[in-house]
Amino acid sequence: MGIFTFAVFLAGLFSPEWHEQFYGQWVFPSVRLSMNALSFAFPFPLFWFFIPAFTFWVLWRLLSIFRNSSLKLWNRGWQSLLFLAKVILIAICFFYWVWGFNYLRPSSVERLNLNTTAVEKERVFELLEDWTGLIGLQRQRLSESGMRTEEDLFAHRVDYGILVDGLNDFLGIHNYPSFQHMPLRHWIPHGILLRNGTAGMYFPFTGESTIDPGLHPLQIPFTSAHEMGHGAGFTDEGFCNLLALLICIRAEDPFINYSGGLTFWRHIARAARSLDGDRYREFIEESLPEEIREDLQSIYRHRDRYPDWFSGLQRRMYHTYLRAHGVSEGVASYSQMLMLAESYFELYGEGEQHFD
Numbered sequence: 127m128g129i130f131t132f133a134v135f136l137a138g139l140f141s142p143e144w145h146e147q148f149y150g151q152w153v154f155p156s157v158r159l160s161m162n163a164l165s166f167a168f169p170f171p172l173f174w175f176f177i178p179a180f181t182f183w184v185l186w187r188l189l190s191i192f193r194n195s196s197l198k199l200w201n202r203g204w205q206s207l208l209f210l211a212k213v214i215l216i217a218i219c220f221f222y223w224v225w226g227f228n229y230l231r232p233s234s235v236e237r238l239n240l241n242t243t244a245v246e247k248e249r250v251f252e253l254l255e256d257w258t259g260l261i262g263l264q265r266q267r268l269s270e271s272g273m274r275t276e277e278d279l280f281a282h283r284v285d286y287g288i289l290v291d292g293l294n295d296f297l298g299i300h301n302y303p304s305f306q307h308m309p310l311r312h313w314i315p316h317g318i319l320l321r322n323g324t325a326g327m328y329f330p331f332t333g334e335s336t337i338d339p340g341l342h343p344l345q346i347p348f349t350s351a352h353e354m355g356h357g358a359g360f361t362d363e364g365f366c367n368l369l370a371l372l373i374c375i376r377a378e379d380p381f382i383n384y385s386g387g388l389t390f391w392r393h394i395a396r397a398a399r400s401l402d403g404d405r406y407r408e409f410i411e412e413s414l415p416e417e418i419r420e421d422l423q424s425i426y427r428h429r430d431r432y433p434d435w436f437s438g439l440q441r442r443m444y445h446t447y448l449r450a451h452g453v454s455e456g457v458a459s460y461s462q463m464l465m466l467a468e469s470y471f472e473l474y475g476e477g478e479q480h481f482d
Contacts, residue, residue: 131219138230150231154359155303157224161333162307171311172332184213225330228359235365238300241469242364242462247401253468254398254409257391262415264384269417271380276424279343282381286310289351289382292373293358308354309334316340320432325349328356342428344421347385348374364462367393371467388421393463 138145165172191197191205235242245253273279290308297304311334313319319326319338326337326349335353337346351370360366374386399406 127219128215131222134227135222135230138227142230142232145227145230146232149227150359151303153223154225154228155305158303158305158333158357158359161224162305162309165309165332165334166307171309171334171336173311173329173334173336174314176332184210221330224333225328225359228361231359231361234360234362235466238470239473240368240466242465245397245465245468249468250394250397250401250464251405251409253394253464254391254406255413257387257394258409258413258415258418261384261387261391261418264380264387265415265417265421267380268384273381276420279421279424282343284343284347284350284382285379286350288377288379289347289354289373292376293351293354293369295376296369296372297358302358305358308357310350310354311336312339313337314339317432320429321435323434323436326353328353333357340432342425344385344388344425347377347382348389351386364466367463368466368470371463372470388418390463390467392422397464 134149138149187209188206191209192202194202197205273282289310290306293308294304294306296302311329313336317338317340319336320340324338325341325345326335328335335350335357337349337353341349348370351373352366354373355366355369360369371386371390374382374389377383377386395406395410398409
């Protein structure tokens with residue numbers, strides 16, 4: 127199994143086009159549909175069962191080895207190490223076949239001819255001004271729908287079916303394989319991911335996109351759409367951010383719409399602040415609507431409820447993981463959302479005018 131998996135890895139490394147036809151168009155869609163069927167058949171998250179069952183099985187086998195009185199102590203230790211090595215090898219191979227080989231597929235950024243050149247300073251501030259106006263309109267529509275206060279926001283429940291429909295619309299437009307069902311699951315307890323430096327993750331062994339339900343409600347639609355993007359086979363973090371933005375701003379639901387717009391605005395604001403802090407602060411003081419200020423403060427207060435247990439550890443580990451799988455920017459790829467969105471809006475005629 128290990129030799130065969132490594133051979134396919136090498137073939138994909140040297141021939142991404144062949145790998146796209148073999149894995150991207152045949153193997154992964156079959157895996158995705160199989161996992162979708164399993165997820166549809168079970169009313170509970172499969173990873174709730176998979177993780178404890180797998181852990182119990184490994185511990186039980188190790189205990190069985192050490193309880194085997196016919197083996198000498200050193201032999202029990204050797205057998206235990208050999209067993210763990212086999213388990214790790216099988217887990218690695220399984221990971222690559224069910225999802226990891228997507229890293230060897232041709233870049234979706236290149237496929238859509240998107241530009242990753244940094245956005246110039248004046249354009250960043252122009253975007254900041256434009257999107258401040260747009261999210262002001264989005265917030266107004268949200269208020270008109272009955273969600274004016276923080277309590278209203280926390281009482282709202284997101285219709286995830288809208289996100290799945292938006293994902294499939296994007297996949298269809300750009301000729302990617304589409305999937306009518308895309309499971310989204312919640313971790314328990316609340317905050318378990320947030321306290322480890324992340325808001326969501328794609329769990330490849332069960333094919334489930336997952337989020338931390340401790341997220342602020344205004345972050346849930348965008349984060350959910352981002353993780354669904356991984357579930358569809360996209361590995362680039364910046365591209366999944368772009369995908370999440372497009373899903374949200376194309377949705378007719380005002381809550382989902384605002385979640386996408388506000389998240390993108392925060393990316394623009396972060397870029398503007400780093401380029402010219404004084405100019406950014408002056409603009410915020412003069413132009414940012416009070417309702418949006420209150421929403422941002424609500425997000426920050428809620429985030430502070432879940433301080434990171436291991437400050438920066440998850441980010442460093444994930445950075446190393448991404449670099450090892452060919453993502454040269456590592457976690458910095460998250461910040462490419464601004465330049466990818468600017469390029470996508472220019473090429474495909476969407477963006478600020480979407481709300482006109």
